[in-house]
Amino acid sequence: MNLLINSPSWNYREGELYCEEVPLKRIARKVGTPVYVYSRRHLVEAYREIISAWRGRSHLVCFSMKSNSNRAVIRTLVGEGSGIDVVSGGELFRALRAGAPPEKIVFAGVGKTEREIIEGIEAGILFFTVESLPELELISRTADRLGKTAPVALRVTPDVDPKTHRYITTGKAENKFGLDREEALDFYRRCLKLPGIAPVGIHMHIGSQILQTAPFREGVDRLVGLLKKLKGEGISLKYLDIGGGMGISYQGEEPPPAAAYASALRPLLKGLRLTVILEPGRFITGNAGSLLTSVLQVKKKAKKSFVIADGAMNDLIRPALYEAWHQIVPVSPGKGKPRRFDVVGPICETGDILGAGRSFPEPAPGDLLAVLSAGAYGAVMGSNYNSRPRPPEVLVDGDTFRIVRKRETYRDLVRGELD
Ligand SMILES: Cc1ncc(COP(=O)(O)O)c(C=O)c1O
Known part of the structure; x- marks a missing residue:
């Protein structure tokens, strides 16, 4: 066979x-x-393929544990140096229990509860991605009450079509995820006025099982445009989180290797002093x-x-x-x-x-x-x-x-x- x-x-x-x-x-x-x-070998090789594709550019892979949250799988990747992308208090609990360093954990999710926000702040995660104004305000209130500052990255909908199944498309304007691009600048300005919030990054995740580099390039291009405008207003971000979504072969598809994504995106990032974060799930597991x-x-x-x-x-x-x-x-x-x-x-x-x-x-x-x-x-x-x-x-x-x-x-x- x-x-x-x-x-x-x-x-x-x-x-x-x-x-x-x-x-x-x-x-x-x-x-x-x-x-x-x-x-185990596949997990390690897929992880290393991404790492070597981004060599020479400051980057962090945060394995998306929603794809596979088994402790041994997480431990294997954490042992290789991976961070973790979590989407719930339960995932945060599992990630920490598996030994993931909190400073390499990013916390996404379209509706975080106050309890989850407290857990993330107390653990000292790298940042929360924020998807709405009520959520931004809740994180601000919660962090302020705890006497802490919560680092945040706003999840922006770049409005690109990743050409994948409609149930796993997440970066189009009509999807429930993220903030509209037009609102993003205003959100960052608001961040500066809210207590307990430090804007440190910008985030996108356009979908899953994507088999072309072009949608990533288009999305990153749009985010880089925003980054430049933000810089013009004196807001400098440290992290550009491009999400997950890299596809794999189920039935003989020919997905681009990790190096193809990196070479498609590197030119867009020239001259930008920031760390690229990737959140691959399926590509690894x-x-x-x-x-x-x-x-x-x-x-x-x-x-x-x-x-x-x-x-x-x-x-x-x-x-x-x-x-x-x-x-x-x-x-x-x-x-x-x-x-x-x-x-x-x-x-x-x-x-x-x-x-x-x-x-x-x-x-x-x-x-x-x-x-x-x-x-x-x-x-x-x-x-x-x-x-x-x-x-x-x-x-x-x-x-x-x-x-x-x-x-x-x-x-x-x-x-x-x-x-
Ligand atoms: C925010 C975010 N990051 C990463 C992923 C992982 O996606 P994939 O398994 O396609 O790499 C997802 C999947 O839904 C996601 O929503």
Whole structure:
């Protein structure tokens, strides 16, 4: 079988699918299925690719942990020097617990609560991104009351079309995120008058799974225009945060490498003394992970054949939520003639599909399938729907692997319930 993802960490060897040097069947035998499997090597290599693309320019990568918040994943990246992009008090808690240095944490999110703001201020994060006037005022009041100054970066909507799925487009004028470009100058002027606020940066995030450099260039160009106007008014910012969004290959797309983004943006930044912040999520974690699932049965109906797997939409909701396409491959493909199947889970929803119209030799119950490119927005979006315990997560490192999150139990399902 031909793997369509861009990761050397996943390969067939003698007819068996491996993650790094570990055959997936060994993991399934030891841990059971469904299970998320991550390649440590992929995480590190993707992170280093970005770092080396920006060498020579002051920069900070803040890994977007909404894509994958497993502690071992965060620790791996923090160990490489990464900062973290968080979007909630819960993510801040996890990031700190995983050892992320607070001075490398940026706190985004379209509606932060007062409690979350207090937590961010008390932790001493690098900055909050601010998305509205009420939020700016709330941060100001809260910091002032605590006798502190909160560093902020205003999230500006550059109004560019990233040409991606409408559900993951965030930088257009009609999206709920950010401040209109026209209002931005006024907001910075207001920052100077409010107590407890220090404007330190400007932020954009135009969308996710972007496969071209042009939308980034357009967005950064617009932000740089604003930076220059601000400078003219005596407001000098230290950080230009260009968000996340770099795409990956799910089905043979050819995403630009990190170096292509850096070379497209560097000329725009010439002469500007600031630190570029990047918030990649999917680029680092997407192709680091797969959901490994076992076939429960093959069901042939008059119009269609189904492979019913033990992994389902509660484990990986992206196909149901965004019509996302993940390559699904047999772990031991064998030599049979390929047939067409819809790969579905056991949940009572027609939308419980992992992949429709997939071709591979007819599997037998117990055979393993790998749903590829599931490291980003996979486990983090998992739920207990149909009272299904969430799957464990495993981190592969060379020829060894370890469980980095235990499989949930039935007891976990009812923990916290009261009569
Ligand atoms: C503010 C912000 N930064 C970074 C990201 C990460 O995006 P991606 O995983 O596409 O890199 C997101 C994703 O929604 C985001 O909203």
